[in-house]
Each structure stands twice: as C-alpha cells, then as structure tokens.
Amino acid sequence: MQNILNTKQFSGKIVRLDFVIPYSEENRAYICFLSDLLQLSCQKYPTTYDLMKTMENLYDTAIDFKVVVQGDNLILRANLLYLNILNPDEELVCVELLKEIIIKPNLINNEWNKEDFDYVKDHINHEYKMYEDNHKRYAYHEALEFFAPQTGLGGFPYGNLKIISEITPAKIAEFHKYLLANAQIQYFGMGDFSDNFKQKIKSIFDIKMKKITPVWCNLKLNEKFQNKTRALKNKQAILHLSFKISDMTEYEARYVSPVFNDLFGGSVGTGKLFNKVREENGYAYYVYSKSIAFTNLMMVVVGTKNKSIDDVIRLVKEALKEIQTGEINEEFIKQIIEVYIKEIDAMYDNPKQLFIHFIKEYNGIDDSVDQQKEKFKQITKSQVIQFAKKIKMDAKYVLAGED
Amino acid sequence: MKKIFEFHDKLPCYLEELDNGLKVYLIPNQKRSTASANIFVGLGGMDNGYYRDDKFIKVPTGIAHFLEHQLFKQEDGEDIFAFFDRNGASANANTSHTRTRYYFTSSMNFLKNLNKLLSYVNEPYFEVNSVKRESEIILEEYQMYMDSSSEKIFNHLMKNVFHNHPLKIDVIGKKNDIKKITADNLYNMHNYFYSPNNTIIILAGNFDAESSLELIKNIYQNQKPIEIKRPQFLEPESVVKTRAIIEGDNKVPKFMLFYKIPVVKKDLEFYKNLIALNIYNLGLFGKTSEFQVENKIKHLIKNDIFDTWLVDNQLLWYIEGESSQYMLAINKIKKLITTRTISEETFERMKKIMIASYYPLVDKNAALVNNVYYYVSEYGTIFDPIAILNAMDYQEFLKRINTFNLNNSSYVVSKAKNKI
Numbered sequence: 022m023q024n025i026l027n028t029k030q031f032s033g034k035i036v037r038l039d040f041v042i043p044y045s046e047e048n049r050a051y052i053c054f055l056s057d058l059l060q061l062s063c064q065k066y067p068t069t070y071d072l073m074k075t076m077e078n079l080y081d082t083a084i085d086f087k088v089v090v091q092g093d094n095l096i097l098r099a100n101l102l103y104l105n106i107l108n109p110d111e112e113l114v115c116v117e118l119l120k121e122i123i124i125k126p127n128l129i130n131n132e133w134n135k136e137d138f139d140y141v142k143d144h145i146n147h148e149y150k151m152y153e154d155n156h157k158r159y160a161y162h163e164a165l166e167f168f169a170p171q172t173g174l175g176g177f178p179y180g181n182l183k184i185i186s187e188i189t190p191a192k193i194a195e196f197h198k199y200l201l202a203n204a205q206i207q208y209f210g211m212g213d214f215s216d217n218f219k220q221k222i223k224s225i226f227d228i229k230m231k232k233i234t235p236v237w238c239n240l241k242l243n244e245k246f247q248n249k250t251r252a253l254k255n256k257q258a259i260l261h262l263s264f265k266i267s268d269m270t271e272y273e274a275r276y277v278s279p280v281f282n283d284l285f286g287g288s289v290g291t292g293k294l295f296n297k298v299r300e301e302n303g304y305a306y307y308v309y310s311k312s313i314a315f316t317n318l319m320m321v322v323v324g325t326k327n328k329s330i331d332d333v334i335r336l337v338k339e340a341l342k343e344i345q346t347g348e349i350n351e352e353f354i355k356q357i358i359e360v361y362i363k364e365i366d367a368m369y370d371n372p373k374q375l376f377i378h379f380i381k382e383y384n385g386i387d388d389s390v391d392q393q394k395e396k397f398k399q400i401t402k403s404q405v406i407q408f409a410k411k412i413k414m415d416a417k418y419v420l421a422g423e424d
Numbered sequence: 425m426k427k428i429f430e431f432h433d434k435l436p437c438y439l440e441e442l443d444n445g446l447k448v449y450l451i452p453n454q455k456r457s458t459a460s461a462n463i464f465v466g467l468g469g470m471d472n473g474y475y476r477d478d479k480f481i482k483v484p485t486g487i488a489h490f491l492e493h494q495l496f497k498q499e500d501g502e503d504i505f506a507f508f509d510r511n512g513a514s515a516n517a518n519t520s521h522t523r524t525r526y527y528f529t530s531s532m533n534f535l536k537n538l539n540k541l542l543s544y545v546n547e548p549y550f551e552v553n554s555v556k557r558e559s560e561i562i563l564e565e566y567q568m569y570m571d572s573s574s575e576k577i578f579n580h581l582m583k584n585v586f587h588n589h590p591l592k593i594d595v596i597g598k599k600n601d602i603k604k605i606t607a608d609n610l611y612n613m614h615n616y617f618y619s620p621n622n623t624i625i626i627l628a629g630n631f632d633a634e635s636s637l638e639l640i641k642n643i644y645q646n647q648k649p650i651e652i653k654r655p656q657f658l659e660p661e662s663v664v665k666t667r668a669i670i671e672g673d674n675k676v677p678k679f680m681l682f683y684k685i686p687v688v689k690k691d692l693e694f695y696k697n698l699i700a701l702n703i704y705n706l707g708l709f710g711k712t713s714e715f716q717v718e719n720k721i722k723h724l725i726k727n728d729i730f731d732t733w734l735v736d737n738q739l740l741w742y743i744e745g746e747s748s749q750y751m752l753a754i755n756k757i758k759k760l761i762t763t764r765t766i767s768e769e770t771f772e773r774m775k776k777i778m779i780a781s782y783y784p785l786v787d788k789n790a791a792l793v794n795n796v797y798y799y800v801s802e803y804g805t806i807f808d809p810i811a812i813l814n815a816m817d818y819q820e821f822l823k824r825i826n827t828f829n830l831n832n833s834s835y836v837v838s839k840a841k842n843k844i
Binding site: 030031032033068069070073074077078080081104107136140143144147150151153154155156157253254255256257283287291295296299300302303304305306307324325326353356357359360363364366367368369370371372422 | 433455456457458503505506509510512529530531532557558560561562564565567568570571572573629673674675676678710711712716717720721723726727746773774776777779780781783784786787788789
C-alpha cells in the first residue's frame with residue numbers, strides 16, 4: 022500500500038513523519054519536552070527567529086509537533102503543512118527543512134542549546150502552574166488518570182513533573198539520539214504530488230516503511246466502585262464516570278461502539294443521556310459519553326450542580342439499563358448506521374480526517390472505506406444489546422462545584 | 425441569481441435577493457462531498473428589546489441566546505436534532521453579540537434538511553414549561569462560562585470599554601434575567617427580528633442551487649419585511665475605565681488588553697486600513713517580531729493571542745496573555761503599538777503570511793460560509809483580500825496604519841486574591 026495519498030481536493034499539502042517508541046512514563050516526559058524543543062531551532066537555523074523567518078518566507082509553511090499515545094505506543098508526530106500554489110519550486114525546500122529540524126538539532130558540545138532548553142522548561146513549569154485553571158480540561162485529564170492510571174492518556178499533558186525536572190540539556194540530546202536510532206519511523210503525504218516529487222521525498226527520508234499496529238490497553242474492571250472528589254473554586258460540578266467494556270472485539274470497538282455511543286451519550290438529539298439528563302430534567306447543559314481510543318474505557322462527562330450528581334448517576338444507569346434490556350428502536354439504529362456510512366463519504370471534505378484515515382488504514386487500524394461501509398451495515402440491534410451488556414460502571418471522578 | 429464573486433480557484437459565489445429583502449448567497453461546489461446551509465438572523469446579545477408603535481419595549485438580557493435554544497423545540501414534540509441525525513446531517517446554532525446562526529452540514533438529503541432548517545427557524549413554538557426548563561439548562565451553561573477566567577476577564581473588559589454601547593451586555597445575559605424570560609418575550613422578539621430583511625442565508629458545498637433556491641423562495645417569499653429599529657445611543661471614543669484587577673483563582677495572572685477604535689464608515693477604504701492594521705499586528709507580535717525574540721529570553725508572556733475584532737461600529741484590537749510580570753508586558757505592548765512602524769522587509773513577509781491564510785478557505789464549506797458572512801454583513805459585498813494585499817506597498821501600508829485612533833485602551837487582569 023502507498024504511503025502518499027494523491028488528491029487534488031485541497032489547496033495545501035501535508036507531509037507527516039511519525040516516530041514511534043514504546044510507552045513509558047519516562048519516554049512520555051522526554052518526548053513531550055523534545056516535541057517543544059524541536060520547533061524552536063535547528064543547526065541550519067540556530068535561532069527561533071531564523072527558523073520562523075524561513076518558514077514565513079515560504080508563505081507561512083508550518084511545522085508542528087504533537088505527541089500521541091496509541092495503546093502501548095508513544096508517537097512523536099511532525100506535520101509539515103504548506104501550499105504549493107504559491108511556491109511550487111520550493112516544495113522540496115519545505116520537505117528538506119522538515120528533515121533538517123528533526124535530524125540536525127541545534128546542539129552545542131552534544132548538549133541541547135541552553136536558550137531553547139530554558140525556554141521549554143520555563144514553558145512547561147508555566148503550563149503546570151496553569152494546569153488547574155481550565156477546570157473542564159483539568160478535570161477531564163485527572164479523571165482519565167484516575168480511570169486509566171499510567172497509560173499516558175490522562176494527567177498533566179507533559180507527563181510526570183519529577184521526571185521533567187530531572188531532564189538536562191545533555192539528557193534530552195541523548196534522548197533525541199535514542200529516538201532517531203530506535204524509533205520505528207513512518208512518513209506519509211497527502212496532496213497533489215508529482216511522481217518526480219514522490220521519488221525525491223522518498224530519497225530525502227530514506228525509510229523502510231512497515232506497518233505499526235499498537236497493542237490495545239485493556240483496563241481491568243475495579244472490583245469495588247472507586248470514587249475520587251477534588252474541589253477547586255469552580256461553581257459548577259463536573260462529573261466523570263468510568264465504564265469498562267469486557268472482552269470487546271475489534272469489530273465491536275470499530276463499529277458497534279460508535280453506534281452505541283450515539284444511542285447512549287450522543288451529545289445532541291439521539292442520545293438517551295442528552296434527553297434524560299438535559300432535555301427532560303434540565304440537570305445539565307452538556308452531557309456526553311465517549312469511548313477512549315485503543316482502550317476498553319468509556320466515559321460519561323456531565324457539567325451539573327453538586328446536588329444533582331446522584332440524580333444524574335441514576336439517569337445514566339437507567340439509560341444504560343434500557344439499552345441492555347433492548348429498549349431501543351431498531352429503526353433508529355438503522356438511521357444511525359446510515360449516518361455513519363454517509364459520514365465516511367463526508368470524510369473526503371475534511372483534509373485532517375481523510376489523512377488520519379489514510380494513515381490508520383495503512384497501519385491496519387482502520388478498514389478500507391468500502392469495508393467500513395459493509396461492516397456498519399451488518400450491525401444489528403442484538404449486537405448493540407450484547408455490547409451494552411459488556412459495559413460496567415466502576416468509578417467516578419468529581420470536580421466538586423460551589424453551588 | 426447573480427454571480428457576485430469568484431474565489432481564487434474559480435469557485436463562484438451567487439446572490440439572489442428577494443423583494444422582501446432576504447439575501448441568499450450560494451457557493452455550489454461539486455468537488456465537495458458535503459453541503460452546509462446557514463441562516464444568519466440579525467439578532468444578537470446586544471439586542472434587548474423591540475419597537476411597537478414607536479415605543480421601545482425592553483426585554484430581559486440574554487434573550488437572543490435563549491431564543492436560539494428554544495427554537496429547537498417543536499409543537500409536535502419532534503426532536504430537531506434527531507431529525508437531522510436521521511437524515512445524515514449535523515446541526516447546531518450559536519449566538520454572538522450581533523447575530524444568531526442556525527446551520528447544518530449534510531452529506532445526504534440536503535433539500536429535506538434545508539426544508540427542516542427553514543421551517544423550524546420560521547415556525548416558533550414556545551411552551552411555558554419548556555421555557556422554564558430551558559432556563560435551567562441555560563443557567564447551567566451560564567455557570568460553565570462563569571468558571572472560565574478568560575470569559576470573566578472578557579465580560580469585565582467589555583463593561584470597562586463601553587459606556588453606552590449594548591456590546592457591554594453579556595451574550596448569555598444576566599443570571600437573574602435568564603430566569604425572567606417568558607414565552608411572550610420570545611414570540612415578540614421572534615416576530616420583530618426574524619424578518620426576511622434581517623436574515624441572510626448562505627449555502628456552500630455540494631448542493632443543487634436551483635432547487636434549494638426554489639425551496640427558500642417558497643418559504644420566504646410571502647413574508648413581509650419589518651423595519652428594524654434599534655435604540656439610539658451615543659458612545660464616546662473614550663473607555664469607561666482604563667484598568668481593572670479582578671479576583672480569580674488562576675495561578676498566574678491573566679490579562680486582556682483592548683484598544684477601542686471607533687468605525688465611522690465600513691467601506692473598501694476602511695477594509696484596506698484594517699488589512700494594514702492586521703499586517704502591523706502580525707509584524708509587532710508575530711512569531712518573528714522583536715517582541716517575541718525578547719519574550720523567548722525574558723519569559724515575559726505566555727499563551728499570547730493578538731488579533732482584531734470588528735463588531736458593529738467598533739473595532740477592537742486585543743492582546744491577551746498570561747504573565748506574572750503583567751505590568752511590564754502591558755507597558756511593553758502599549759509602547760510598541762504607538763511606534764506605528766515595522767520594517768519594509770517585515771511588511772513584505774507579513775503580507776505573505778496573510779496571503780497564504782486566505783488560500784485554504786475554499787477547502788472547507790464552514791470557512792467559506794464564515795468568510796462570506798463576514799464580508800456581506802460588515803461591508804454588504806465581498807472584497808478580494810489577496811488582490812488587495814498584492815497591490816499594497818509599504819508606503820500605502822504606513823499611511824493606512826496611521827488612520828487609526830489608538831488613544832483609547834483598557835485592560836483587565838485576573839489574579840488570585842492573595843496576590844491582588
């Protein structure tokens with residue numbers, strides 16, 4: 022299968038490099054630190070000003086780095102976004118720039134340059150101080166850490182603060198070397214690429230591509246219901262509920278689970294929670310359920326009053342019970358499936374989604390578009406009920422409100 | 425249907441204007457798999473009353489937003505969201521200071537969905553119990569916003585900037601007002617503001633223009649226009665208060681600084697001036713600015729945002745960020761703004777950034793719709809920013825940035841109680 026998706030659908034082009042290493046708490050802290058460092062300079066453009074100026078002159082070509090956790094994999098993702106309409110002769114300059122930034126960092130005596138290092142360290146310290154400030158985001162991250170500890174899914178987004186505090190310019194330079202030597206590397210492209218360009222990009226990266234499939238994170242069901250409450254100065258309480266899905270098959274995860282989530286906690290209209298919690302009782306402005314990718318964890322998130330929490334939990338249980346006992350309209354399931362099938366076609370209007378699907382399909386994480394449509398069509402009411410029966414609530418995390 | 429504009433990849437934009445004043449903009453694009461339909465009604469958070477027999481009838485604040493929520497409720501109890509879900513569409517609505525927007529995006533049944541959108545926006549049903557329940561939901565939404573320090577700073581700053589302009593009223597309304605809104609209030613506001621001459625419809629993407637237009641005409645052509653009047657007020661150029669420090673629970677002080685710039689006339693000249701101001705803004709505070717070079721070493725300000733916001737007859741240039749040295753940061757920013765210059769080399773580079781930002785617009789229906797609405801609601805026509813940017817030279821830029829009055833500014837800092 023090709024790793025370049027040729028399409029004339031969009032104005033710009035994207036080239037992506039993924040560096041994949043096994044997840045560990047230490048790797049997470051280091052890779053997050055490195056991700057921030059890489060976008061500041063490189064050997065050829067030793068100051069942030071030089072590097073940014075170069076990109077601005079290339080019609081604001083952008084290179085962004087992101088850290089992603091997929092099951093047991095930790096990924097450093099570098100995206101190059103640029104327009105060829107305005108500078109067709111400089112396509113290769115853009116791709117080579119991406120390579121320069123990643124391969125040849127601005128080191129001094131085998132240590133990361135101090136200016137960039139200090140800047141990132143200060144930035145992370147600042148983000149940590151501000152971590153609690155966005156209550157919704159904080160509660161979500163902390164709830165995830167409580168429900169799925171040490172998986173890299175929750176907690177402070179830069180990782181363990183103690184590990185971060187021990188990172189030095191020499192250690193991060195070592196980690197960079199380790200990453201280049203040990204990570205599995207993939208590159209992908211999407212846009213209107215010429216054959217000549219595809220050949221050149223291949224020679225620039227010189228990577229033997231192979232599929233990378235993460236191992237799912239299978240979380241154990243808590244034997245006893247777990248409960249954690251934290252209080253900040255927020256007026257509204259934010260309730261998170263953890264549900265574990267036992268023995269979930271790949272088919273269920275990819276197809277039945279999204280349909281179930283629409284029926285259960287779809288954020289508008291179709292969801293039982295939306296209707297019971299918000300529309301019928303006015304307990305909340307937002308309520309939704311969400312499956313956490315590459316895990317067997319599902320969460321319900323609600324912003325409500327402290328005094329309504331028990332009522333909300335009762336309604337959540339009631340909604341789940343209704344699905345488990347078949348109180349769902351078969352016609353409704355068919356309509357949801359039809360929407361999913363149409364959404365697969367709609368993906369061709371969204372460059373980001375299309376590219377993500379393309380990469381997932383390459384790695385065998387997604388089926389092809391035709392297979393997806395076929396498999397959605399196969400979903401039955403009894404499959405949804407069976408899936409619902411595998412779901413058990415086992416914990417709650419509350420960021421208590423003042424009211 | 426008249427072609428009024430062509431985007432850079434030859435994508436056309438058509439306009440059909442009905443006798444009753446309804447304007448319909450159509451941007452058909454067969455390259456897309458989906459289509460987006462949008463109704464913009466000129467009723468926003470700053471409208472808190474209507475005229476009857478030349479008399480202004482005041483209603484509780486937050487009514488435009490409440491109305492947006494309540495329009496989704498149907499007389500027959502049909503769930504509008506479920507309808508759109510069933511028909512392959514994703515629908516929603518939102519309210520700003522100046523308008524309310526209802527929209528859906530779909531990859532199937534476009535006409536059926538369009539029909540539903542047009543009907544529910546035009547056929548209100550406000551039932552007493554439902555209105556009461558909705559106020560509970562909106563109070564939860566209110567509470568959610570009140571938990572955001574950025575939202576609190578913004579609302580406080582709007583009150584410190586505007587003396588009389590209704591922009592100082594929060595879109596969601598006052599807590600006590602939300603509870604007071606009645607079904608009658610909602611009907612009266614709907615009857616007055618949801619008139620064809622106060623509505624703009626924009627369709628973009630893969631849809632059939634002829635049949636869509638026919639459907640829109642069928643629903644709107646018999647509606648009569650209403651002369652929309654708003655209370656007159658005099659807004660001085662000055663701000664109410666130049667500075668304020670409010671209590672927050674944020675660990676690092678957060679601030680927002682507004683420059684209040686009155687807008688006399690919104691025309692092509694003003695638009696070119698605004699483009700020049702945006703170049704200046706990027707040159708002063710963008711990634712390669714001297715400000716950011718220094719900031720990287722001195723760690724003065726984090727998570728900074730700087731942009732301009734044109735709303736009603738006001739232009740706000742805003743800068744926000746997080747800083748424990750916030751006074752140093754604010755003074756530095758204010759000093760830079762008064763220089764009214766960037767180098768010619770910087771000007772040329774910032775032009776490139778701005779030109780590049782307009783190209784991907786045609787890739788997304790939603791971005792196109794927002795863009796078209798911005799132009800037609802603010803200027804009554806669509807301008808070509810790429811052509812304007814290409815034609816602008818350094819001397820013209822310097823001349824244009826000097827047209828703005830930058831004497832009136834106000835800032836609000838939110839910090840923890842023990843640090844005030």
